[in-house]
Amino acid sequence: MKAIIQKKVFNYLLKNEVKNFIGVPDSTMKHFIDEGLKKNKILITTREEEAIGIAAGMSMSKSNSLVFMQNAGFANSISTITSLVQLYEIPMIFLIGWRGFLKNDAPEHAKIGKIQPKILQALSLQSKVLNEKNWKTSSDWALKLIKSGKPCALILIRDFID
Amino acid sequence: MIRKEAIGIISKKIGNQSIVAANGFISRDLFEINDKNSNFYMIGSMGLASSIGLGLALKNPKKRFFIFDGDGNVLMNLGSLATIGATEPKNLVHIVFDNSSHESTGGQPTISKKIDIHSIAKTLKYKTYKATTKNELENILRKIKKIKCPILILIKISKSKTTSKRVDIDAIKIKQRFMESLSNSS
Numbered sequence: 132m133k134a135i136i137q138k139k140v141f142n143y144l145l146k147n148e149v150k151n152f153i154g155v156p157d158s159t160m161k162h163f164i165d166e167g168l169k170k171n172k173i174l175i176t177t178r179e180e181e182a183i184g185i186a187a188g189m190s191m192s193k194s195n196s197l198v199f200m201q202n203a204g205f206a207n208s209i210s211t212i213t214s215l216v217q218l219y220e221i222p223m224i225f226l227i228g229w230r231g232f233l234k235n236d237a238p239e240h241a242k243i244g245k246i247q248p249k250i251l252q253a254l255s256l257q258s259k260v261l262n263e264k265n266w267k268t269s270s271d272w273a274l275k276l277i278k279s280g281k282p283c284a285l286i287l288i289r290d291f292i293d
Numbered sequence: 294m295i296r297k298e299a300i301g302i303i304s305k306k307i308g309n310q311s312i313v314a315a316n317g318f319i320s321r322d323l324f325e326i327n328d329k330n331s332n333f334y335m336i337g338s339m340g341l342a343s344s345i346g347l348g349l350a351l352k353n354p355k356k357r358f359f360i361f362d363g364d365g366n367v368l369m370n371l372g373s374l375a376t377i378g379a380t381e382p383k384n385l386v387h388i389v390f391d392n393s394s395h396e397s398t399g400g401q402p403t404i405s406k407k408i409d410i411h412s413i414a415k416t417l418k419y420k421t422y423k424a425t426t427k428n429e430l431e432n433i434l435r436k437i438k439k440i441k442c443p444i445l446i447l448i449k450i451s452k453s454k455t456t457s458k459r460v461d462i463d464a465i466k467i468k469q470r471f472m473e474s475l476s477n478s479s
Contacts (some may be wrong), residue, residue: 139440144351151348174376174380176347176372176376177372177373177375177376178370178372178476180340180341180344180374181341181344181370181372181373182344182346183341184338184341184342184343184345184346184347184348184350184373185344185345185347185348185376187341187344187345187348188313188344188345188346188347188348188349188350188351188352189349189351189352190348190350191333191348191349191468191471191472191475192349192352192475193472194352196348206453210338211338211341212338213337213340214337215335215337215338215341215345218336218337218464219464219465219467219468220464220465220468221468238443246350251461256374275347
């Protein structure tokens with residue numbers, strides 16, 4: 132996704148009461164994170180599960196949170212999603228990069244990229260794939276869900292090879 | 294001192310201040326000995342009590358948060374101690390009940406006899422304390438009242454033969470009553 136749209140997504144979520152952006156960086160969403168760093172709104176953690184724990188504490192303080200991660204980190208987080216986020220019904224938005232979407236992405240991303248939609252489905256974690264046309268309606272959808280107390284995921288496709 | 298005694302001393306001393314209790318026997322002991330709405334009992338997600346506590350502490354700077362953790366939990370999520378040191382919450386008290394074992398899963402050893410959690414926390418910018426007796430623990434609890442930086446208290450406990458009952462409150466109920474206690478105590 133283009134840098135300018137990534138920045139727009141960040142600013143739109145910030146304007147709409149997402150107060151905390153916590154996670155582990157992913158080059159797929161570099162511009163989203165850079166925009167947050169510029170505004171001093173990003174907390175980078177050592178692992179993704181840690182970010183989810185912090186977001187859970189913030190969310191229970193009635194402060195809306197987003198947790199960002201690559202899909203490798205999403206794979207790390209499955210037990211935390213089931214036994215903390217879903218068990219206690221703690222709302223938060225996950226922003227997950229989709230490595231392995233392109234067939235010629237690096238080999239370590241191939242398997243997780245292939246099974247990512249199935250994992251989301253198996254978790255019953257509602258998700259939408261962001262693109263340059265739907266980013267605003269998808270963000271609104273996610274904001275509405277967390278305001279009604281439900282976690283959800285926005286997926287950012289890795290559409291380039293470096 | 295066994296864990297249940299230490300938990301009893303601390304939870305009575307701190308009144309209605311919030312506690313995030315790690316899953317397993319730590320939550321069970323706290324639930325049995327001093328159940329309160331301001332206790333957040335973890336059921337799963339081992340290792341994350343300190344992360345949840347950090348999120349709470351950063352968003353509620355006027356309240357103090359106590360984390361009841363175990364040596365196994367801390368070793369599983371050491372990165373969380375680094376993040377706590379880096380964010381420097383002034384209102385977080387991290388209590389580690391150290392019996393050098395995974396008691397909740399059958400008493401298998403942890404590496405805390407060989408690795409000093411207290412020194413790690415000190416390096417990570419916590420103000421640190423160590424207790425082995427009830428007297429030492431009570432003294433430390435008096436001392437920390439006015440300290441405004443992340444605090445870690447390592448309590449050496451002995452293994453216990455008694456097991457507390459399971460936390461039988463539904464997870465969503467645990468969350469709801471904890472959140473109510475947060476907004477009521479402001």
